[in-house]
Amino acid sequence: xxxxxxxxxxxxxxxxxxxxxxxxxxxxxxxxxxxxxxxxxxxxxxxxxxxxxxxxxxxxxxxxxxxxxxxxxxxxxxxxxxxxxxxxxxxxxxxxxxxxxxxxxxxxxxxxxxxxxxxxxxxxxxxxxxxxxxxxxxxxxxxxxxxxxxxxxxxxxxxxxxxxxxxxxxxxxxxxxxxxxxxxxxxxxxxxxxxxxxxxxxxxxxxxxxxxxxxxxxxxxxxxxxxxxxxxxxxxxxxxxxxxxxxxxxxxxxxxxxxxxxxxxx
Amino acid sequence: xxxxxxxxxxxxxxxxxxxxxxxxxxxxxxxxxxxxxxxxxxxxxxxxxxxxxxxxxxxxxxxxxxxxxxxxxxxxxxxxxxxxxxxxxxxxxxxxxxxxxxxxxxxxxxxxxxxxxxxxxxxxxxxxxxxxxxxxxxxxxxxxxxxxxxxxxxxxxxxxxxxxxxxxxxxxxxxxxxxxxxxxxxxxxxxxxxxxxxxxxxxxxxxxxxxxxxxxxxxxxxxxxxxxxxxxxxxxxxxxxxxxxxxxxxxxxxxxxxxxxxxxxxxxxxxxxxxxxxxxxxxxxxxxxxxxxxxxxxxxxxxxxxxxxxxxxxxxxxxxxxxxxxxxxxxxxxxxxxxxxxxxxxxxxxxxxxxxxxxxxxxxxxxxxxxxxxxxxxxxxxxxxxxxxxxxxxxxxxxxxxxxxxxxxxxxxxxxxxxxxxxxxxxxxxxxxxxxxxxxxxxxxxxxxxxxxxxxxxxxxxxxxxxxxxxxxxxxxxxxxxxxxxxxxxxxxxxxxxxxxxxxxxxxxxxxxxxxxxxxxxxxxxxxxxxxxxxxxxxxxxxxxxxxxxxxxxxxxxxxxxxxxxxxxxxxxxxxxxxxxxxxxxxxxxxxxxxxxxxxxxxxxxxxxx
Numbered sequence: 091x092x093x094x095x096x097x098x099x100x101x102x103x104x105x106x107x108x109x110x111x112x113x114x115x116x117x118x119x120x121x122x123x124x125x126x127x128x129x130x131x132x133x134x135x136x137x138x139x140x141x142x143x144x145x146x147x148x149x150x151x152x153x154x155x156x157x158x159x160x161x162x163x164x165x166x167x168x169x170x171x172x173x174x175x176x177x178x179x180x181x182x183x184x185x186x187x188x189x190x191x192x193x194x195x196x197x198x199x200x201x202x203x204x205x206x207x208x209x210x211x212x213x214x215x216x217x218x219x220x221x222x223x224x225x226x227x228x229x230x231x232x233x234x235x236x237x238x239x240x241x242x243x244x245x246x247x248x249x250x251x252x253x254x255x256x257x258x259x260x261x262x263x264x265x266x267x268x269x270x271x272x273x274x275x276x277x278x279x280x281x282x283x284x285x286x287x288x289x290x291x292x293x294x295x296x297x298x299x300x301x302x303x304x305x306x307x308x309x310x311x312x313x314x315x316x317x318x319x320x321x322x323x324x325x326x327x328x329x330x331x332x333x334x335x336x337x338x339x340x341x342x343x344x345x346x347x348x349x350x351x352x353x354x355x356x
Numbered sequence: 357x358x359x360x361x362x363x364x365x366x367x368x369x370x371x372x373x374x375x376x377x378x379x380x381x382x383x384x385x386x387x388x389x390x391x392x393x394x395x396x397x398x399x400x401x402x403x404x405x406x407x408x409x410x411x412x413x414x415x416x417x418x419x420x421x422x423x424x425x426x427x428x429x430x431x432x433x434x435x436x437x438x439x440x441x442x443x444x445x446x447x448x449x450x451x452x453x454x455x456x457x458x459x460x461x462x463x464x465x466x467x468x469x470x471x472x473x474x475x476x477x478x479x480x481x482x483x484x485x486x487x488x489x490x491x492x493x494x495x496x497x498x499x500x501x502x503x504x505x506x507x508x509x510x511x512x513x514x515x516x517x518x519x520x521x522x523x524x525x526x527x528x529x530x531x532x533x534x535x536x537x538x539x540x541x542x543x544x545x546x547x548x549x550x551x552x553x554x555x556x557x558x559x560x561x562x563x564x565x566x567x568x569x570x571x572x573x574x575x576x577x578x579x580x581x582x583x584x585x586x587x588x589x590x591x592x593x594x595x596x597x598x599x600x601x602x603x604x605x606x607x608x609x610x611x612x613x614x615x616x617x618x619x620x621x622x623x624x625x626x627x628x629x630x631x632x633x634x635x636x637x638x639x640x641x642x643x644x645x646x647x648x649x650x651x652x653x654x655x656x657x658x659x660x661x662x663x664x665x666x667x668x669x670x671x672x673x674x675x676x677x678x679x680x681x682x683x684x685x686x687x688x689x690x691x692x693x694x695x696x697x698x699x700x701x702x703x704x705x706x707x708x709x710x711x712x713x714x715x716x717x718x719x720x721x722x723x724x725x726x727x728x729x730x731x732x733x734x735x736x737x738x739x740x741x742x743x744x745x746x747x748x749x750x751x752x753x754x755x756x757x758x759x760x761x762x763x764x765x766x767x768x769x770x771x772x773x774x775x776x777x778x779x780x781x782x783x784x785x786x787x788x789x790x791x792x793x794x795x796x797x798x799x800x801x802x803x804x805x806x807x808x809x810x811x812x813x814x815x816x817x818x819x820x821x822x823x824x825x826x827x828x829x830x831x832x833x834x835x836x837x838x839x840x841x842x843x844x845x846x847x848x849x850x851x852x853x854x855x856x857x858x859x860x861x862x863x864x865x866x867x868x869x870x871x872x873x874x875x876x877x878x879x880x881x882x883x884x885x886x887x888x889x890x891x892x893x894x895x896x897x898x899x900x901x902x903x904x905x906x907x908x909x910x911x912x913x914x915x916x917x918x919x920x921x922x923x924x925x926x927x928x929x930x931x932x933x934x935x936x937x938x939x940x941x942x943x944x945x946x947x948x949x950x951x952x953x954x955x956x957x958x959x960x961x962x963x964x965x966x
Contacts, residue, residue, distance in 0.1 A: 145683045161682040164487035197387035198376060
């Protein structure tokens with residue numbers, strides 16, 4: 091039996107009266123590129139924060155690489171890499187300084203930290219910007235640096251919250267190939283993004299969360315078949331894109347008709 | 357891809373694990389030590405990188421100056437308290453030693469409250485994504501607190517007491533060291549625990565607003581209680597001139613009335629850390645002096661109890677930090693709209709309740725006020741939701757209330773200090789220092805809107821200045837009423853002079869504040885009393901400006917008093933006021949260009965996070 095890289099049981103997070111994530115039970119197999127989708131405010135970032143130890147669940151439990159993930163599970167934290175929602179960069183450092191800091195915080199020895207810093211900067215095409223402060227980086231450069239910081243310690247499980255937002259096409263292609271390389275070597279990647287084409291191209295499995303509840307979970311083929319079966323005509327299955335699947339599941343019907351919305355707009 | 361083989365599992369991960377240091381060893385294991393080193397280096401790099409900018413150099417200079425000032429203040433306070441401790445011990449008056457420890461305790465715990473907006477602290481929550489153990493997290497939280505102004509001052513006071521007592525009672529060196537050391541540890545842990553919990557309570561907007569309202573009520577209640585509490589004393593002072601014998605009787609009556617309360621307070625304080633520290637040393641000294649065995653039996657129980665208090669304070673702090681360490685969110689999740697379909701909502705048009713809410717939300721300032729009114733309303737709403745700002749505005753009023761009694765000088769003569777009114781006004785203006793000098797700090801990312809909107813920047817600053825002036829007007833009025841109730845109606849010449857000084861001081865502060873707000877702003881988190889990332893340069897320079905404005909006032913008042921022509925102060929201040937109003941208008945006129953020239957730096961500071 092293959093151990094799940096990420097496993098949650100009844101994961102719930104409440105903020106006062108609001109339940110942001112409710113009873114999410116999820117399993118991500120080792121070596122899977124997993125897409126976690128949902129509309130704005132659905133609970134994606136809250137889920138990632140719980141899965142990475144930044145937020146305490148109100149109920150439920152998490153297992154990472156077969157081990158219970160609780161506060162103080164330091165060895166497990168070392169197996170995890172994260173590009174969090176706000177990137178968590180330190181603006182008044184240069185990129186090499188920041189990467190060295192992160193490497194040391196994960197307990198890498200100095201020589202390895204320095205070597206990997208150089209390799210990552212080279213790979214991310216940030217080597218020429220090594221004197222520049224992070225605060226002066228463009229948004230895309232900051233994303234690349236955040237990704238470099240997330241992988242410097244060689245994590246087995248990588249959590250990426252909107253990693254391609256603001257990244258140009260060339261850099262995005264490069265990052266995708268790097269991530270694919272990690273998958274080929276057995277890492278597990280948990281990705282959230284609103285760009286469904288990227289998920290369709292990279293991910294083998296997808297879960298969709300809406301209003302805090304998991305509403306779909308499976309391989310893209312399984313989801314496609316599931317949605318197609320609810321539509322008239324079996325030929326739909328071949329033509330359904332992930333966007334159509336997503337809209338069908340989270341309720342495209344709630345979108346207003348163009349003529350009904352804000353008619354005073356030019 | 358060859359360059360990033362460390363990422364992932366398999367061969368890459370295996371090589372990665374080989375170069376990872378072993379975890380374990382608690383707060384002093386190899387990884388923990390490497391993390392402390394990385395954090396120290398991080399702080400150093402952030403400081404040295406900051407020197408690339410003129411602002412950074414200024415920051416460093418001011419920070420150094422600040423530490424020198426705080427250090428000198430601490431040495432003076434420590435010297436004073438140490439000398440007092442020495443005198444008490446040398447003259448066998450150890451029964452008064454609790455006063456020295458209580459003074460240190462109050463200083464230690466009160467200063468963070470008074471100086472909350474001037475301090476910069478590091479938010480350790482950002483470390484949670486790394487494999488940092490709880491012991492390290494706790495230790496780092498405590499260690500970062502050592503650079504607090506309160507700890508520097510309190511620590512120096514403790515050193516002063518330790519030196520004073522050790523010189524006076526060399527036989528008690530060990531016990532003095534242990535007692536003062538434990539007392540200092542207790543204070544460090546307590547002050548960190550208090551602020552960790554306050555930050556927790558202020559994290560949610562609703563709690564913040566409730567606390568804000570409670571705080572304002574407390575401030576107002578303090579003002580109302582004041583005259584009532586001192587009614588008895590006022591009678592005493594007024595009659596003192598007339599009949600000394602009756603006064604003595606009155607004093608005896610009062611002593612008899614308050615003696616049980618004082619005795620009870622003394623009995624209680626002996627069981628609290630400052631009292632325990634003093635009592636323990638007092639007993640040890642008595643046993644050493646009386647040669648009834650070693651000091652152990654006298655000091656040890658007290659020492660044990662202080663240790664227990666320190667443990668409790670540490671436990672309270674640990675409880676809070678444990679929750680943060682587990683990933684407790686201090687913020688609030690965004691509200692999700694309930695299930696009603698958008699189509700249905702739009703079909704129904706804007707609902708009556710939404711319309712009412714919009715109407716209610718925009719009804720504070722009349723519509724004709726335009727952008728100025730809009731900015732003022734926004735400022736008022738922001739202020740009402742920021743307990744930390746309400747606090748810094750209210751705190752000086754509380755101090756005016758407390759210091760009021762100091763101006764009832766010459767107890768027994770009934771005379772008050774003539775210039776008490778301007779002194780109290782000047783003090784109440786202190787609370788506005790940060791509001792004047794960092795008036796863009798609460799904008800955050802909203803600063804972009806100020807640049808995007810067609811409203812000129814000078815209009816925005818004008819609105820903020822008018823709002824702050826009105827706010828200060830209310831504060832000054834309360835302070836004025838308070839002083840009048842405490843000390844009687846002020847002399848008309850003093851009243852005119854004070855109004856003249858305010859007319860000079862307010863525009864001067866607003867003008868300089870506008871310049872500081874544009875040139876050295878810092879982002880203010882309205883929900884936090886501590887862990888703010890401040891600008892030391894802004895804080896200290898604005899404080900120096902306040903002091904300069906006060907010095908001008910003091911010079912004019914002093915000279916006029918010396919020449920016995922107090923009436924002259926009013927006209928002199930009016931001339932100065934004309935100058936400061938002119939300066940303020942000039943700054944406003946140039947604000948547009950100044951803000952546009954520094955647009956990048958303003959956006960960088962207020963929008964981007966550290």
